[in-house]
Amino acid sequence: MAERPCVAAAIHASQLDPQHFWQVHRGTVVNVAHVASAVHLSLGRRSLKMRGRTETLPVARQYAHRFRQM
Secondary structure, three states: OOOOOOOOOOOOHHHOOOOOEEEEEOOEEEEHHHEEEEEEOOOOOEEEEEOOOOOEEEEOHHHHHHHOOO
């Protein structure tokens, strides 16, 4: 299966539904439905594996609490 491209666009956070889109880093917002898993790293940091993507996304410590249940 071919990887789907990431969308890079200037979107203000107020335009997105906060139940479905979470900020994970300074300039990165993800659709929670597309998160496959959250991996715990050291010092409270996490990394996200997205469905259909090979790379992982780092999660800033200030947003890591959102992914503790995954």
